[in-house]
């Protein structure tokens with residue numbers, strides 16, 4: 058009997074990932090996320106499965122996991138991912154209420170998620186639904202893993218990054234016959250990370266030293282904490298606001314998920330955490346605020362930007378703010394993905410989680426390349 062993979066979402070687009078791995082003895086769900094658009098988008102409904110395997114705690118991979126947990130289905134993830142996913146779920150309910158969307162799961166599903174999490178760590182082997190599997194570090198955010206199925210010689214990556222970041226260690230390729238890999242950055246490369254980091258630091262120093270204030274809009278899970286590690290030792294007054302505060306505390310509970318936990322804790326000690334909205338003026342009087350949302354489409358960052366524009370003492374009053382962007386992505390770029398695939402040396406490559414997958418066709422012409430659409434079933438054995 059063969060094994061097959063069917064995407065319920067996140068195949069031909071970035072976001073709302075869900076895939077069903079089906080074998081002769083059972084079925085697994087690999088991630089089950091939502092796309093936080095306006096309104097949110099969901100993957101196709103999931104069948105009954107023996108377990109859900111969660112790669113990491115970004116919403117587009119974990120957003121609907123509570124709904125599956127409420128069926129009593131075991132959720133397999135690293136310990137830090139389990140706790141982060143629970144915090145993300147609380148935020149999903151909060152946003153649904155504020156934005157008046159139909160909530161994607163019942164509030165009681167968060168307790169079900171907590172109860173049904175089964176931890177896995179690199180080095181452990183698990184058996185569910187007739188599948189044996191283990192995990193490897195994925196380098197993307199703390200706790201992120203790839204799932205490896207030795208019997209099928211199949212590796213499912215989730216999101217990956219192949220360079221060390223402040224928070225995480227690079228993902229290492231693993232030989233396999235069939236590789237399902239994210240392709241978010243198809244056709245796009247990242248600048249050298251160390252150079253970007255020093256450009257960011259230079260720009261911040263120049264701004265603050267000339268009397269300005271710096272607001273760093275960033276994703277709360279991963280990028281906020283990484284920015285603290287970059288800016289907290291510059292001698293300026295640094296504040297952290299938004300969901301990144303809670304995520305920062307969760308990371309501290311799982312020191313093994315952090316590349317250099319000493320450096321992270323040092324950065325936190327030098328950072329002022331905004332504990333309630335009343336402290337935002339104090340934060341604004343400091344030099345640097347790191348806050349959500351990274352996309353400027355909600356969250357405390359909007360409060361800070363309006364304060365800068367309306368404060369007659371701010372150097373930006375009556376002027377346009379100076380806006381710069383820096384690429385500190387948590388995803389592998391195009392060439393990094395190609396290198397990773399070459400080192401895994403598979404026969405079959407399934408590219409998913411990308412809206413420009415065709416960009417890989419030339420670089421991957423030596424492989425059996427599959428660009429699945431949602432609902433398409435791929436034979437992987």
Ligand SMILES: [Zn+2]
Nearest residue numbers: 113115197216
């Ligand atoms: Zn991600």
